[in-house]
Amino acid sequence: MGAPPPATSISFGGGHRRPVATGNQEFTLDTAAKLAAQEGGGAQVQGRSPWALAGRRLRRNYVALASLGVFLLVVVSCLLAPVYASHVAHRGANDANLTGYIHENGKTIPVISNGGSRVLPDGTVIVIPAGQPIGPQWGAAGGQYVLGADQLGRDLAVRLLYGGENSLRVGLLSAAISTIVSVLLALLAGYFGGVVDWILSRVFDLIWAFPVVLLGIALGTALSINGFHHFGIHLAAGDLWIPTAVIAFVFIPYIARPLRGQVLALREKEFVEAAVAQGAGPLRIMLTELLPNIASTVLVLFSLIVANAILTEVGLSFLGAGVQPPNASWGTLIADGQSWLATDPWFSMLPGIFIAISVLSLNIFGDGLRDALDPRAKVRIER
Amino acid sequence: MGAFVLRRTVGMVLVLIAVSFITYLIFIKIPGGDPAARLAGRTATPANIESIRIKLGLNHSFIVQWFDMVKSLLSGTLISYYNGGTNVVGQIEQGLPATFSLCLGAGVIWLFFGILVGTISAAAAGRFSDRAITALALIGISLPVAWLGLVLLYLFADGGLTSAFAYGGYYPITQNPWEWATHLILPWITLAVLFIGFYGRVLRSNILDTINEDFVRTAKAKGLSPRRIMVKHVLRASLIPIVTLFGLDFAAVLGGGAIITETVYSLQGVGFYAYQSIQAQDLPALMGVTLYGAAFIVVFSVIVDVAYAYLDPRIRLA
Numbered sequence: 001m002g003a004p005p006p007a008t009s010i011s012f013g014g015g016h017r018r019p020v021a022t023g024n025q026e027f028t029l030d031t032a033a034k035l036a037a038q039e040g041g042g043a044q045v046q047g048r049s050p051w052a053l054a055g056r057r058l059r060r061n062y063v064a065l066a067s068l069g070v071f072l073l074v075v076v077s078c079l080l081a082p083v084y085a086s087h088v089a090h091r092g093a094n095d096a097n098l099t100g101y102i103h104e105n106g107k108t109i110p111v112i113s114n115g116g117s118r119v120l121p122d123g124t125v126i127v128i129p130a131g132q133p134i135g136p137q138w139g140a141a142g143g144q145y146v147l148g149a150d151q152l153g154r155d156l157a158v159r160l161l162y163g164g165e166n167s168l169r170v171g172l173l174s175a176a177i178s179t180i181v182s183v184l185l186a187l188l189a190g191y192f193g194g195v196v197d198w199i200l201s202r203v204f205d206l207i208w209a210f211p212v213v214l215l216g217i218a219l220g221t222a223l224s225i226n227g228f229h230h231f232g233i234h235l236a237a238g239d240l241w242i243p244t245a246v247i248a249f250v251f252i253p254y255i256a257r258p259l260r261g262q263v264l265a266l267r268e269k270e271f272v273e274a275a276v277a278q279g280a281g282p283l284r285i286m287l288t289e290l291l292p293n294i295a296s297t298v299l300v301l302f303s304l305i306v307a308n309a310i311l312t313e314v315g316l317s318f319l320g321a322g323v324q325p326p327n328a329s330w331g332t333l334i335a336d337g338q339s340w341l342a343t344d345p346w347f348s349m350l351p352g353i354f355i356a357i358s359v360l361s362l363n364i365f366g367d368g369l370r371d372a373l374d375p376r377a378k379v380r381i382e383r
Numbered sequence: 384m385g386a387f388v389l390r391r392t393v394g395m396v397l398v399l400i401a402v403s404f405i406t407y408l409i410f411i412k413i414p415g416g417d418p419a420a421r422l423a424g425r426t427a428t429p430a431n432i433e434s435i436r437i438k439l440g441l442n443h444s445f446i447v448q449w450f451d452m453v454k455s456l457l458s459g460t461l462i463s464y465y466n467g468g469t470n471v472v473g474q475i476e477q478g479l480p481a482t483f484s485l486c487l488g489a490g491v492i493w494l495f496f497g498i499l500v501g502t503i504s505a506a507a508a509g510r511f512s513d514r515a516i517t518a519l520a521l522i523g524i525s526l527p528v529a530w531l532g533l534v535l536l537y538l539f540a541d542g543g544l545t546s547a548f549a550y551g552g553y554y555p556i557t558q559n560p561w562e563w564a565t566h567l568i569l570p571w572i573t574l575a576v577l578f579i580g581f582y583g584r585v586l587r588s589n590i591l592d593t594i595n596e597d598f599v600r601t602a603k604a605k606g607l608s609p610r611r612i613m614v615k616h617v618l619r620a621s622l623i624p625i626v627t628l629f630g631l632d633f634a635a636v637l638g639g640g641a642i643i644t645e646t647v648y649s650l651q652g653v654g655f656y657a658y659q660s661i662q663a664q665d666l667p668a669l670m671g672v673t674l675y676g677a678a679f680i681v682v683f684s685v686i687v688d689v690a691y692a693y694l695d696p697r698i699r700l701a
Contacts, residue, residue: 209402209684214639214657214676218409218669221661228413311527315643318529320661334529338647341533342542349537352530360525367521 054296057372064368067361074358075168081161090144091155094326102137102144109134112149136346148344150336156347163328164354166240170323171310174247178309179302181248182255183294187286189256190263201260204253212250213315219246220321238324243316247309255301262294296373303366307359314355330355387692395685402677403456407449409673410666456671471671474656481553482652484563485645486636488571493578494629498622500579501586506613508591516583523580532573532647539569551648567650574644578632582625589621596620627687634683638676 048056058064101108113132117125133149136156147156189200207215223242228235235241266272267290275289316322317331325332330351337348443451456472504516541550549566556563593599594617602612632640642654649655653672660668 205398206401206405209398209677209681210673211635211638211640211676211680213642214673217642217657217661218406218673219413221664221669222409222413222666225664230413307525311525314527315529318527318643319646319658331527331529334527334533338533341537345537348530348533352527352534355527355530356522356525359527360522363521363525 050296054372058368061368061372064365064372067364067368071358071361071365074164074354074361078161078164078168081158081165084158084161091158094154094328102134112151132343133340136344147346147350150347151339156333156350159328159333160330160350160354163323163330163333163351166323166327167310167313167317167330167355168358170240170244170247170313170329171306174244174251174313175302175306175309177244177248178251178305179255179298182252182259183291183298185252186256186259186263186294187290189260190267191282191286191290193264193267197260197264200256204257204260207250208253208257210250212312215250216246216312216316217319217321219249220316224321224324238327240323240327243313243322246322247312247316250312251305251309255298255305258301259294259297262297263290266290266293300366300370300373303362303369307362307366310355310359310362384692388689391685391688395681398681399678402681403453403674404449406670406673406677407452410670411448412445452670456674469668471668474668475653475671475675478651478653478656480555480652481650482637482641482645482654484553484556484567485570485574485641485650485652486633488567489574489578489636489641489644490629490633492571493575493582494625496575496579497582498586498618498625500583501590501625502613502618504583505587505590505594508587513587517587520580520583523576524584526576528573528577528643529647531576532570532644535569535573536647551650553650553652570644570648570650573647574636574641582628585628586621586625589624590617593617593621627691630683630687630690631680634680635676637683638679639672640676 113128113134117127119125131151133151134145136148137145145155145157147160150156150159185200185204189197210218220243223235223246224237228242228245272285272289275285280289313322313329314331314334317329318335319331320335322331323329333351334348337344337351340347500516500520504513504520507513507516536550538544539547541548548569549562552566554562554566598620599612599616602616607615639654639657641652642657644650645652645654646658653675657669657672659665660672
């Protein structure tokens with residue numbers, strides 16, 4: 001009977017397991033010895049820490065590494081938005097230009113059409129409605145309006161980069177905040193158990209009872225009216241920290257619940273008992289005994305939550321409950337472009353392509369990270 | 384079993400009470416400032432604000448206010464204080480046919496294709512078709528829904544490249560089932576793609592785990608054909624988590640999770656009503672929709688739990 005391939009050996013770019021899972025070959029101690037000989041010279045096998053082993057597995061997973069590279073490339077391009085704005089487009093992200101003109105091959109074209117008609121060389125007459133922004137100029141206008149303008153005459157290429165910066169900032173920061181808070185809550189709930197666990201679990205249940213998008217919309221809309229002014233924190237209505245905090249909040253149960261389960265199980269292990277016997281206090285046990293043991297799960301969850309947080313930001317901003325105007329985000333750009341879908345499809349398409357590339361590369365990297373850290377882990381985000 | 388159902392039902396009622404309280408907190412307390420002015424929206428007159436203050440009973444204590452809100456929601460008299468004061472509950476009810484049509488169709492599509500994709504890719508584990516499906520599933524869960532909707536509109540809807548389908552809008556099934564379906568086919572696909580990718584991935588890893596179980600080895604030893612083992616033994620065992628997932632996801636989608644799809648396609652469902660309420664900053668309406676969505680999720684998760692406990696007696700004792 002052929003040994004069934006282990007689940008992780010065929011996952012996206014699970015290159016590290018490939019030697020073992022070659023077809024129907026039975027895995028015996030012989031093959032293990034052979035593999036050991038291939039990998040590290042046989043006799044002198046040195047002890048390696050689990051992190052070193054995971055790092056080695058990750059380094060061999062070229063698909064995952066390439067994805068990380070792609071994501072970093074997107075991040076760097078978006079961070080260069082101010083450079084592009086000042087040196088190429090000569091126009092800031094929120095600079096409206098309702099009555100301006102651009103000069104192209106000696107012709108003068110209004111950024112927002114005044115309406116009228118144009119006669120093509122073959123005699124057909126095109127009626128141009130008033131208020132239509134110019135479409136992509138690519139290189140023709142000397143770096144201006146490379147991707148066209150929006151309804152206020154703002155440069156779309158500049159807004160795409162600034163919007164990306166906002167979307168990525170909200171996604172990464174909210175995922176980081178959510179993960180840190182969830183880890184703390186999960187450690188508290190799992191370590192102390194009893195009443196603490198009961199209360200925290202009910203809080204997770206309550207947040208979990210709301211649909212992610214709806215809770216985000218409710219909080220985002222309520223906070224976008226007057227901002228947030230409680231507990232000595234003052235956030236203005238259009239502040240980027242509002243969508244960041246909202247998204248961080250809605251994802252808490254999705255990270256905290258699986259971690260709490262892990263901590264509960266670890267709490268009963270002998271090494272925790274040993275630490276208690278040595279006189280370690282709660283803080284020490286949580287930070288030096290429990291935290292390192294859930295660290296790999298936390299890392300994997302974080303990379304997957306970033307991808308989900310970016311998608312959530314895009315959804316909220318598309319609906320008007322995330323990043324507020326005049327600031328751009330990939331979500332608001334998609335929404336703005338919907339009106340011009342028939343005449344200028346690039347308007348909506350490009351932000352979406354950028355989102356898809358970022359989220360896809362993060363998902364691939366997250367899968368690779370999971371395979372590298374713990375090939376048997378089944379960490380995933382249930383939503 | 385009776386005790387289990389009772390316990391879950393009591394828990395459900397408690398959660399619903401807490402959910403309604405939190406929702407009220409979100410809309411009345413968190414933003415700060417004068418709630419009446421806020422509820423009236425940005426373009427309200429002082430007279431408007433004053434009438435809302437009286438109507439809402441904002442001079443009463445918070446608990447009384449919250450209780451009144453729940454009462455008016457349950458009796459179907461929660462009034463939006465914007466847009467001439469439409470009845471929130473009535474608006475939600477009006478949106479239900481479109482939302483149900485969207486979710487039912489999409490649910491059937493994503494369950495069918497999710498199972499198909501997951502099974503094929505697990506059966507071909509390691510081969511090219513598996514890698515291709517795995518990659519496609521990963522792309523599926525990475526696409527922003529709003530964008531996917533617009534891409535499909537641009538490619539296939541009226542005024543786009545092919546004009547194969549209608550450009551959004553909802554057509555009641557009672558008037559013309561054919562128009563109903565052709566208006567909904569693009570929204571169905573848009574909503575289903577994410578879930579197909581997700582379910583395919585989950586099912587694939589479930590199947591690969593189940594294959595290692597003893598009962599599968601027994602089936603092989605008995606000499607059953609691989610196809611029969613896959614369909615009758617492996618798939619049946621692997622599908623249980625999928626059924627749970629489907630119950631919860633379906634509730635989430637019904638309860639407002641389809642808001643982006645409804646907005647892109649202007650389907651006049653509950654989600655589209657929520658979208659319009661965001662644009663108008665109509666908070667009572669959003670409050671109603673949020674509670675409606677949370678109620679769906681809470682009730683459905685209890686139903687799923689009870690169904691699960693019925694299938695698997697071990698859960699009842701936990």
